[in-house]
Amino acid sequence: MVPAPPQTQALLLKGGTLYTAADGVLINTDLLIEHGKIVAMGKQLAANNAEVIDVSGKHIYPGLIALNTQIGLNEISMVRSTVDSGEIGSFNPEISSATAFNADSEIIPTVRANGITHAHIVPAGNGLVGQSVLVNLDAWTIDDAKVAATGQHLVWPAIDAPAATQEEREKQATELNEQISDIHKNFAASFHYYQAAKAGALAQKQQSYDAMQPLFERRASLFVHADKLNSIESAAALARQYGLKLIIVGGYDAWRAADILNEINASVIYTHMLSMPLRHDDPIDLPYRIPSLLAAANLPFAIGFSGDWDTRNLPFAAAQAISHGLSSELSLQAITVNAAIMLGQQDMGVLAPGYRANLVISKGDIFDPKQHGVEALFIDGRLVDLNNRHKQLYQKYLNR
Template identity: 55%
Template structure:
């Protein structure tokens, strides 16, 4: 934000929402045209669909073999054997698997088109204390990347602003829509704070002290920001505030307990300091990253914190740790009874979310818990109660596949339904494959 202006990049949709809250809105001049795919969003479901004889992975009530599933008006209406629906279109799902649509957490989908080209990267904003900024205003529902991700069974994504400190607010979006407004899925307000990290200290005494001071200064800046926000909240509550400050005004739901604070932190020191901040103000805390979270299970459970673990396919953070350490942490979190979900901090690479979940199965997590970590548990962390599972009353977000969705070698995804709408799985990569196949 520069002089009260917001820079909005990939999408103009949704800007009106912020223009009501901020004094000025500036639309950036593009150096390159916005990339947009030519795949039509699916029409609204108009007739019921009855899937027959499928293996249904409910994520809430186990696996139901040779079962039927009825969806209508975008919702799941019935699950069972030998269901009858005379007006429904029948889909023979014999030998097929039906899963809930996957939810990708901590992504920059629709915010980034080409990572190395600044005009197409709208995941960051200038300044360090920007709680009032909303990633949704820069979301591009026509991004070429989105169809390449949903073909892997991902129906929804949490789009998250990036930054050095208090970066702004995230949103949950559908990955098939005409506009930003159509894409939005209502969730609790979510603020994102990137906790500073104290890097390995050098041997030089002077440089070591400089590094420690820099770290402490950054932590103090965060503390001061939340103190100022709390004072503003008290003044607002007492109706004595002298002027409107959009930064602290946006944070009122956080102090009222109506929003969640997502703190991006991996090391034990970072997580302990983030937990202390949340405890001081009674914030609802979500740790994103969470590499050392299992070591602090007692602390996190005490304040009812949750974790979005994002390092499943990463190397260990420390040289003296086993090479498989990153793979084992979800199972360790489960053993420690810390509520968690899996995320994949990326844009195009978030397509590997089911692979990451599958990797955890090989290192101690049950197959059912691995599926829940990218469906039901992900929805619960965001405060959404009707997504992430195949159950009566839930949204009809479904993936039809020929094999195990957690194993990319055998998955063979055939259909993706979002709110009962049959989504076109064509994408730029498949188009290029077909093009050069005929060369």
């Protein structure tokens, strides 16, 4: 699978059903692409010297954006030498997932086959684990793939399950308090460094603190991985203290903290669409209804599907939200334009003139695993090869 070259000829898609993610659904509508951008949409468009493709009866969507993934960092999870998703230590703001991203991963083409054009590559670990990067999924190297650095990731400490004895529970609480205290100490030191740098009073440069400056300048977001209400509230208090742009990742209880999060203009990447309930007394369908609860609370959100190879299930995770109260339009926005905006991209995730020509052509509803059938995928107007290892193995054993 060779990455596609830049678009050199105008492309006119005729007569498709366009799911714009901004202006509803446009039936029997043409779409014109030039120089990697959408330049026109409408009825009976014409363009000199354009390649014309009849897409009558086909469904056209913006390219899907996979959030909170380790695509290109993990290849075979059981083979340690192919896993490069994190570093040791609990304060690594200078670490970037771009350093380890493998644009030649065999997983990438299998993910593209379900309509995913871009991925948000996130480091793993505990504490402040480092910087994420947005990449396109058809590239030779990270230099070709990288769209933008997106922010720092903080995994908020939490007690997953209380210990069996009082003594062990007290030990858990002590360790948790120490971890939270370390977070506040690191942020305080980083902020003092930022203030000194701003005043021109730095005695010596420090790489880790340097990497934190974009947070305080609001040029980057702080992604806090947290699910429980108390953790989300603590993250919101930290963001308020330093005036940070906050994005909650996970967000199981985010709808319960909507007032607090809306007050500081925070947003949520919800990642539990195909999960079981977090608590034994939660309704069995609560994880699937949470996107509709976030929408009802007017809390900006996107849907992510954490992982690497299994990220290809992203459209079906969004489909679960549709079947539990979220509209198709909002579900599409949750994996396209909302994701793009959270990552600082204002020209992605929508079918409209002026936006990047990242789009998917499907023979049916992209949310339906029985119908969707992705037939073509474009990244910046480049027609991407949809061959992949899964298809190769299917053909190999079909002809055995």
